[in-house]
Amino acid sequence: MSAQTLYDKLWNSHVVRQDADGTALIYIDRQLVHEVTSPQAFEGLRLASRRPWRTASMLAVPDHNVPTTNRAAGISDPISRIQVETLDANCAEFGITEFKMGDIRQGVVHVMGPEQGATLPGMTVVCGDSHTSTHGAFAALAHGIGTSEVEHVMATQCLVAKKSKAMEVRVEGVLGYGVTAKDIALAVIGQIGTAGGTGYAIEFTGNAVRQLSMEGRMTLCNMAIEAGARAGMIAADDTTFEYLKGRPFAPEGEQWDQAVAQWRELHSDAGAVFDATVVLDAANICPQVTWGTSPEMVVAVDGCVPDPLNMSIDKREGIERALAYMGLTANTPVTEISIDKVFIGSCTNGRIEDMRAAAEVARGRHIAANVKLAMVVPGSGLVKAQAEQEGLDKIFIAAGFEWRDPGCSMCLAMNDDRLSAGERCASTSNRNFEGRQGQGGRTHLVSPQMAAAAAIAGHFVDVREWK
Amino acid sequence: MKKYTLLDGLVVPLDRANVDTDAIIPKQFLKSIKRSGFGPNAFDEWRYLDHGEPGMDNACRPLNGDFVLNQPRYQGAQILLTRENFGCGSSREHAPWALEDYGFRVIIAPSFADIFFNNCFKNGLLPIRLAADKVDALFRAVEANVGYRLTVDLEAQTITTPDGAVYPFEVDAFRRHCLLNGLDDIGLTLQHVDEIAAFETKHHAAQPWL
């Protein structure tokens, strides 16, 4: 057989049937469920008197609507509460495992799944959430789906799909001090654009990717969707296996050895052909800061806000609109942009390593007087517990940060955590769209280190200078 | 699912690239557990001058007169003409629900985000990819002519302009078939129950940890 890409292998091993025009039924191994995109799917099942095909493949958690303070008081917004209660009721009715709000395993769905070992190499993973691409870090084929498809997978264990094209994003070399997986992700999006990956499944390869921890790999795959690709993925290796060993849903004993033997095949073969290849040199990647209202509107921290007059005519209007929304003037150095709030968390950067990196910067320092709120929201209850065991909470609190309970929080501001109009935020999340963190709010996407440093300085700083 | 039939509809031009699903339906409306009633909140932050929350009486809210959907000449539009990468961002199907509930049946753009594109077909909404220069020409025509309409024939895969120009478009054969016949994907897939079950048995035998 000719050389295959990782994507070919994952796709081929899940095709149940395929029509002449390429429309295929793909078998789904794992479906993750959260409260926002599932109620209509469960309702659809009920209306058609259908049952889920395989409840053991499903794992549910409320994350978008949960409060990050004073949990004992429950959810105050009645509409949010109904949505979470609806998830609880649906899971109970259909016999689906759910980690409820009080459970230490509760967290952002894309942090919780891998942490439980519920995402394994070679799997197909879906969730009614675009950042499902995160799970591709485990050499899984993982992507977001709409609610109709959630219902379809529940009812049939399959998805109707057509194969995408394959893109290789190869990052060679070594990342410099203070440069992270988040910066790779933003640099890639800056280079290929938010639609650059549309129609593709991206595999991240190269030395710099191999050297990333699983946390870093998840950050990178998480943002594949911001480059337009539904799926991002990384070959399995010892880093993958070490992360998974001993996790609750991972295989044990003899089955573990059998699994690892199979998982070792989950990489692109030498000579495999991609439909497109993008190459970046890690040594040239600087800490990144977005300045606009799309993740592709990004510059290096030592750069300036762009000048629409230097741009091609067709880009000019979009840039002017973004600058107006962001309240920024062309040619302003990034390090002169001062901020009002800081958000450290989300499925992009809410894992233990992110907490550690931010705490390292905050240690022995204090947030600036102009910073109204700097919040750290761990990605899950287990991340929170681990961080507390390491004393990270104390570092944050001493530095003036708020230490919260796990959830999506101000990544999309569906709960009470949000920006007011005009407020400017350094955020470790993944989207800087207009109104994403609250109507009129202004989001700058950065790594955890850069967010923590901005909180301390009150404006963006080049964290490399704090070595 | 609603069947898609031949449409002769008024066109509204939304001259922005990268319109994301947060803009199409802001997150506060995602708290609903229903799949209908999102139309009045489509493009909420652009359409109204105040901040919208679920449960408000939208008829009483102040409209943003500058926003194209609010202009009198575009009332009743069923065809949305827009720019590249429409529907990027979140996978929320609430976005096509809102557009469909507003009254749109067709969206024409040079490109769409993948998940959004997929979601449209599940909801009787036809997304059409048309080359950027053709989209440009349509923008000019719509803006120059009040009451500009297009005829979109899914069966024939053509868009016809008032002056008789015909733009053919591509659409996946399976999706076209489902849309024209209002077919429910789940019902179709369940015709293959035996194949799925056989695959599953084999798959789990090879990977017993799944």
Ligand code: SF4
């Ligand atoms: S943390 Fe943000 S991006 Fe991730 S699932 Fe939650 S809302 Fe979506």
